[in-house]
Amino acid sequence: MTNDGTDDKRLFLLDAYALIFRGYYALIKNPRINSQGMDTSAIMGFTNSLFDVIRREKPEYLAVAFDKEGSAERTELYEDYKANRDETPEAIRLAIPYIQRILKAMHIPIVVEAGIEADDLIGTLSKQAEKEGFTVYMVTPDKDYAQLVSEKIFMYKPARMGNGIEIWGIPEVQKRFEVERPEQVIDYLGMMGDSSDNIPGLPGVGDKTAKKYIKEYGSMEALLENAENIKGKLGEKIRENAELGRLSKQLATIKLDCPVTFSADKYTLDDPDVEAVHEIFDELEFRRAKETLAKIFSKEILESADSNSNSSSDSSAGAGQFSLFDTPGSGTKAEAQATGRQTLATTDHLYQVVQEGMGTKLFLQTLMKQTSVCFDTETTSLDPLAAELVGIAFCWEKGKGYYLPIPQDREQAQAVVDQLKPFFESAEIEKIGQNLKYDIKVLDKYQVDVKGPIFDTMLAHYLINPDMRHNMDILAETYLNYTPQSIVELIGKKGKNQKSMRDVDVEKVKEYAVEDADITFQLKQHFTPELKAAGTDKLFADIEIPLLRVLADMEIEGINLDEDYLSSLSRKLTEDIAALEKNIYKEAGEEFNIGSPKQLGEILFGKLKLVDKPKKTKTGQYSTAEDVLSYLAKDHQIIADVLEYRGLAKLQSTYVDALPNQVNPDTQRIHTNYMQTVAATGRLSSTDPNLQNIPIRTERGRQVRKAFVPRDENYTLLAADYSQIELRIIAALSEEENMMAAFQSGEDIHASTAAKVFDVALEDVTREQRSNAKTVNFGIIYGVSAFGLSNQTDLDRSEAKELIDTYYKTYPKLRAYMDDQVAFARENGYVETVLGRRRYLKDINSSNAVVRGAAERNAVNAPIQGSAADIIKIAMINIHKKLEELNCKSKMLLQVHDELVFDIHNDELEDMKKLIQEEMQNAYKMSVPLDVEVGVGENWLEAH
Template sequence: MQQQLTNSQGQPTAAILSFTRMLLKLLEEGNEYIAICFDLGGKSKRDELYAAYKADRPPTPDSLISQFPYVRKIVEALGIPTVAMDDYEADDVAGTLAKQAETVGFDVLIMTNDKDMLQLISPKIKVHRVNPRGGYEIYDAAACKRRYGIEPYQIPDYLALAGDSVDQIPGVSGIGEKTSPKLLSEFGTVETLLQHLDEVPERFRTKLEAGESHALLSKKLATLETALELPITPEGCKVGDKNNETLLALFRELEFHSLLDQITTDREMPKPDTNYQMITDEAELKQLIEELKKNEEFSVDLETTSTNPIDAHIVGIAITTAPHEGYYIPILNSLLDTPSLLSQDQVLEVLRPVLEDVSYQKVGQNIKYDLKVFKRHGADLKGISFDTMVASGLLHPASSSHGLNDLAFTHLNHKMIPIKDLIGTGSKRTTMDLVPLPQITEYACEDVDITLQLKNKFVSELATEGLTDIFRDIEIPLISVLADMELAGIQVDGNYLRQLSGEFQERLDQKMDQIYAEAGQEFNINSPKQLGQILFEELDLPKNLTRKTKTGYSTDIRVLQRLAPHHPLPELILEYRSFAKLKSTYTDALVGLINPDTRRIHTSFHQAGVRTGRLSSSDPNLQNIPVRTAEGREIRRAFVASDDDHTLIVADYSQIELRILAHLSGDDRLREAFEQDLDIHAQSASLIFGLPPEEIDDDMRRQAKTMNYGIVYGVGAFRLSNELQIDFGEAQQLIDNYFQTYAGVRDYFDRIVAKAQEQEYITTLLGRRCYVPEIQAADRNTQEFGKRVAINAPMQGTAAELIKLAMLEIHDYLTKNGKRTKLLLQVHDELVFETPKSEQEEVLIEIKRMMENACQIDVPIKVDIHAGANWLEAK
């Protein structure tokens, strides 16, 4: 299951956020009169007409129901009037209000996704409908004619014939969406059509005669009431004043940080008195140094010309030692009217002794960025003691944002100066060296000031949650390790990537010809709508293996996998998509990320953002380099050693999460398999299928391997049946056999889920907390997702801690012993090094030893380690 959008407490928020954004946009566009029409949820007049009306609609998901109260609160806080009536649906209320507004001279816009509302279109009434891409399409009479082939007033007649499966309007059996417009273009209305059945072709006449009562009933159901006595008039729909205090509280609770700029003002969030100073001469700079030496710690932040630390130039340095204070030292400013500034060499010469002295503790927000830029400019930032972004990720791992603006708002009730106020956005975006000095001074000093305030708050929270040791002993030292890795980068053979991209294009062309041959026609392979039409209409493949979407039939990977046994085309489409992704996401994209100066790719590793504590990476995301297919693995061949005198070393923890599961669960059979260094997948197959090891074939071992790895993620029978291409019952039997075989694992999972339900978090072996608010959700799907997270997090989180400990020890060993071997990449359970061939033999032994002994568990930890000229060869 894909994780849905929630706040850090597990409250689903996707619908609230989408609806709120729409309302804010309407207000921003200057609409003075707005009304929200709600359903009251009871029976309507249509239910009296037809008992089956909307009867078969699936129940509203609990995750959506839980969002309704917030929607109403936000509408009220925005000052937008609402209206609803007993016995009538929101569509009837909206229809009446629209017609009344039209009468008194308003131009009316109805925002909806219901096509029955199109019947209201007139010269003064238009309808905005949500399109599949998330935008809106404006419908006037011409647009209605283009889309449905009828005039707006004929919409009830259209639904009377074609029916509506969403609302269970029956229509006439056998008269569908294509035939209805043709009949209505000739006869105008359903009533006229039924009076002239003798003029209708026989193949339709018999269907219309049999369905006459349904047609007339359906038209009544589809026709909106537009003459209700409403408790509000169009003039009464004028938008009132916003209650910004309430909105701020709601947005803070829902964690809608991106919406703050649209509703906050200085009056609601007053700024405290501050003392921010700019330093422009050497005497002031030396005085600042003396001030720094009186304190044990200071907050530091760089303003630069780029967000890419490999290319960035220093614009200025901000420092503070106390809340509400700050100093900004400008170095680079491209405005012509600025005073002369201290040079970069002058500033760094004076600051370097303090920056590089570990006795002065440095605090920052994403301080790894500043560390890298300082290093590139000849200064080493030593003594890093606190990073507020990393602390936030540790304290609030379920949160989706750990940026300074969001942290300031959430934890200090403070609204930061938006960077767009300084450098703009889009095509008008400039760089920080073009910002006037007073503005950049205020902005830069605020950053270090707020960072220090957050640090003071987070210190006590880390202690309260029992996370101080992990933060101090693992996460903070890891910052310097990651910075060195990112600065080193890894060399990439661009020519090989271009060659591979060409080969993938040839394969794509071949697949395209095969696809057209199987389909019997050419079509846009990348269009799900066209593909769905081919699969389910032209080829008549089983429709029960898909689902209807807004654009037609679903053709996602699961649907195609289910269809594959029925026809060759779905498998060809899957192969085509695989090659297309390899080409666009990897071979083409990676070439563009090679730094022209270093000829290397410099990814960025992130310590905050994954709730289990795993590192993630971006630009590029090397955690997703493909490994399952031979073609995907070939991409790793492009990552090479820098020259013939160096090799790459790849060290990979073997089955580490299963080994951690053996330790955590205490299951005797699982522990015994690892203690005896057995083939865990063959051993599991032997136990699950009740056969001696010599009778286990490759397919049995494959099934057991899928089970072993799937069980770590809480896999269910549905997913397992898809992965193994077996039926649901067989998959469930495999799971049952697995838990009978490893009863200790089943008991451990039960314990961990119960613990997560009780306290809403679980812990790793070293005590990191992984919060699982979803496990308390009313929505069953969300709750099941929470259970899977709770099962997996102790293993994945402990594995993440293990490799971090190994990275710290290895980095320390390489540094202290003057080795030229460098740690370049961390990809899940794997580390990639570059080493001179003269050091290879020694470091292979030492790396393996340190990784296998980084943390002690009850079963042996095993590392596979090899060297080669490229990543694939070393793997």
């Protein structure tokens, strides 16, 4: 569809908001967040589409149309026009000024008129340009534009996720809507309505019926004139809603008489102001955009790209959409090659398989001379404790790398790995990797201890941009403009037909494995200065990297499980669940599926009518969500029983029955996996199994902890728990004297708070007063409201509000600190922990009060939670180091929020109690002392 040398003048008109929304939602699961915490997905998506059009089509004439304040005319006709739409996402609202700055810097005309929508502006300009002999391409994914298509006006539809474009001319519109003429699309839209614009349409008329009536009657007017001939309820509805049909057609009609005038000399695509565009791209941190801009406006590049473009008769361009930023999953490698998108597999590189014998010897000699090497293991399993090595890739220079195959025979494999020990155990050579904890655990099975400095690109990116995803493919696409080869290409999709990496030809594995090492090596060079720029390089080197080794050792160690105890607990739970089920059926007056939200809702709110106005879901069903039922439980026994039933059923299925199946067959122990890069606050996450979510507030939940036992009779479990660490941190950071004094004197902080807010002597504080004070103490950190506090206590809302007001009067510096945190976040876009861990808050200045309120709560909470996470990480690192130095038999096993669990050899018990408590209490010095409670026992519950 490129300019083929004819005199045909081509005008491209872009629907800005349609392309902006499309780009934003294409990246919704993987938003692009820059170092300032700004979500740039909308800008990125639109700019990507704009550059793609320019690169593909090299248009002489181009303009971009924006909506402004909606359609005044349509809203006047129909008050609910577009009333169903959610508020524009904050990221899009903030993106518009940047996009318009980019367009102005590129000298691209912007068309905008208050009270007029972009489709009306484009419709008007298209028809005017058509009369002047132009061929017009309306660049938009919006199907409504199909009504404007003619011999000289086309829809230019970018396909999703970069899979080319579609050109809709008259034949395509005829086929898509089953009409004779494009203008009949207006009748089609009027009949069936449009939910996105809240156009009502004719009740009962959908896609198929609308197409049928178009064929039969030709127009809305003709349908309504003949409505008497339509039988049944549908005919009755159409007759009753004739005016609604006429209104809907009017709302769906794109205007062709807007106060804009097409003038060819004002719509030419001129050379951009490169310096001005670069300045904006630098501000947004669009790293490769300058190079791309130079390419698409280079005459030489544009002319050479002609051969890759589609002919004007091609209505479905198949070449991959050119991507300035290469969104994940956007097209295949063939498409990438056709569009100039880089992949390591298509750029110059030299990847070699290391041959046995002399080849291996020479490789090892060269390897040992390096100062920094990236390595990547290829294995037979995602579970490092079950995985066998297939090969290892190495890279220490961009575009070059080596793949060393590992024999299947275990003895031979060990012999090969033994040759690599000097490298892995070198204290001088830096080892680079992506998710190195996995590789360290795999190599541990081969008696290899990875020593020396390490650099994990996944951890580095987590500190640079904690809210983004951190897998290698996304990092390569985002930062290096590379599309790595997919593992699916080698071994297939998950399932019984998936191959093992060992079954793949070694040359193919080499290309895949070394490419990963090459990418990771390049990412390291990119992230090193970014860590420093973000002020997180020390946090990376002193906390996250040392912790990686600690976690690897903990995960390898695992914990012992009493399976017989869990079996007996499961039998008890089955009895309890059956008893609750019987009670619920009796209270309901019938049997039903308690696990079905639909059936449960109908019983509670349809049949029993427990509330006057029950909350409903978007699908119209009664809501039986946890928060809804919890609010009602104290007033209705059946709801209390349902919640208990749910809790016991989940406990049984998630832990009691599941844990024995997760015991490793080789070690006979449970091995959880700790993830460092999930929670933006810095807290660790536990998975496979998740040992951090075992309930501890219910008796049955606590009993699950009894299943975790020492290694054998020579060991005892020890649990060490920070007491009220978050309150201590907020007291220290806010410098609130009253709260600090309570901690410094060793008072019960909840009793002390109760004494102050209820104005009673410390010894006269009642259990209820202490409980309410405790709820406020912890709730303040999370921004508890009077409504929330009243739900958690026996206080009514006015009493709760009074308690919160009194609390802030009692601790005035606490309120000032919270206000200061919010103010800092507004100005800087982030907040920090005591060790400089940043939490970016992109919505802190949002105009949406609900969204802004959540960001404000995070501004207060994140530094507290994050500082607590940092402190326990320091303690873990220091304790692990001491255990190694002392060559202890005792091991650290688990980290659960503010608690550490150890397997202590009985001979070391008294020494370990003292060592662990001291290291935890002295992990970080504040004006408020850290207090650690230590317990021991024959199981985790007893120790805790």
